[in-house]
Amino acid sequence: xxxxxxxxxxxxxxxxxxxxxxxxxxxxxxxxxxxxxxxxxxxxxxxxxxxxxxxxxxxxxxxxxxxxxxxxxxxxxxxxxxxxxxxxxxxxxxxxxxxxxxxxxxxxxxxxxxx
Amino acid sequence: xxxxxxxxxxxxxxxxxxxxxxxxxxxxxxxxxxxxxxxxxxxxxxxxxxxxxxxxxxxxxxxxxxxxxxxxxxxxxxxxxxxxxxxxxxxxxxxxxxxxxxxxxxxxxxxx
Numbered sequence: 001x002x003x004x005x006x007x008x009x010x011x012x013x014x015x016x017x018x019x020x021x022x023x024x025x026x027x028x029x030x031x032x033x034x035x036x037x038x039x040x041x042x043x044x045x046x047x048x049x050x051x052x053x054x055x056x057x058x059x060x061x062x063x064x065x066x067x068x069x070x071x072x073x074x075x076x077x078x079x080x081x082x083x084x085x086x087x088x089x090x091x092x093x094x095x096x097x098x099x100x101x102x103x104x105x106x107x108x109x110x111x112x113x114x115x
Numbered sequence: 116x117x118x119x120x121x122x123x124x125x126x127x128x129x130x131x132x133x134x135x136x137x138x139x140x141x142x143x144x145x146x147x148x149x150x151x152x153x154x155x156x157x158x159x160x161x162x163x164x165x166x167x168x169x170x171x172x173x174x175x176x177x178x179x180x181x182x183x184x185x186x187x188x189x190x191x192x193x194x195x196x197x198x199x200x201x202x203x204x205x206x207x208x209x210x211x212x213x214x215x216x217x218x219x220x221x222x223x224x225x226x227x
Contacts, residue, residue, distance in 0.1 A: 033214055040216035042121075042204050043159070056214055090158065092215075104149075104215070106158045 004029075004093050004107035012113045013081050021076040021110045025093030029057075031107070032074040034066060037088040037109070048073050048094055081114045088112075117142040121205055121218030127227055128195050136221045138205035139187040145207040148181060148188045149215075153203045162203075163190070195225040 005024040013019050025032050035043035045058035049068035057102045068074045070092075078085055091107040118141040128134045138148075144156040146167035150161035165172045165179045165188065172179050192199055202222050206215040 036217075040220075042206075042219050043215070044214070045214040048214055058214065105159070106160075108158045 002106050003018060006089075006107035007093050007111050008043045009108065010111045012115060014114055015081055015083060015114055016079065017081050018079045019081060019112060021078075021089050021091075023035075023076070023093070023107060024073045025072050025074070025091075026105045029067030029093035029095050029103070030072050032068060032072065032098045033092045033094070033104075034074070034076050035090040035092065036060070037090055039087070043090055046076070078112075083114050085112045086112060095103070116214040117207055117209070118146060119205060119216050119218040121221055123221060124219065125222045125224070127224045127226060129193060130197060132195055132223075134190075134192040134195050134199070134223055136190045136203055136223070137204070138218050139185075139209075140216075141186065142207070142209065143183075143186065144189060146207045146210070147208045148179070149206050149208075150177075150179060150190045151202065151204045151206065151217075152201045152219075157185055159204060177195045192223075195223075197225050197227050199223060199225045218222070 003026050007022045020107040034046040037043040046060050047057045048055050052068045063079045065077045088109045090109045092104050094104045121138045149164035152162045153159045163177050163179050165181050176193045178191040202220045204220050205218040208215050
């Protein structure tokens with residue numbers, strides 16, 4: 001059974017460009033959450049998608065947007081990239097109707113470097 | 116919103132000794148408290164968790180204790196081994212469907 005799959009694994013972009021990161025949730029999971037982990041810090045919540053809608057959002061600007069598809073996979077889009085957007089972007093999937101927190105599964109992340 | 120503090124930020128212990136990492140949180144509604152281990156370049160891996168209706172949980176060399184009144188929970192690692200070296204993150208969550216709030220992490224070095 002595949003876990004959470006993220007692509008690409010590494011990415012280098014130039015300031016001002018746009019980037020799209022992808023996530024396929026674990027089988028049986030219907031909720032996808034995105035986190036940004038800057039070097040030396042804990043993951044910071046960006047947003048969560050369920051039933052193809054953004055359900056919650058952390059303290060991130062509108063340059064960060066997302067999408068969830070009918071098969072529960074998700075994309076994270078970042079526009080007008082800044083150097084400070086360089087980070088590991090983690091996707092986590094879970095089952096909405098499960099018991100709180102314990103079904104959370106993280107992907108291996110996408111390492112984004114903005115130059 | 117929830118604020119999670121974690122101490123110490125770095126911890127060095129001799130192989131075989133014990134290590135303790137403590138987290139405090141602000142939101143009394145938080146009810147699930149996991150601990151994650153993250154090795155360099157890898158994803159966070161859940162190592163142990165505890166719910167608000169339990170005071171202590173143990174899994175081999177790892178244990179977690181929770182004090183809901185004081186709003187803190189701790190990770191205890193006994194007989195530390197070199198492969199325990201990693202960054203450890205605590206986290207809290209209020210209700211299912213909500214997001215995790217992570218602590219800033221503790222870099223544990225288990226010296227042979």
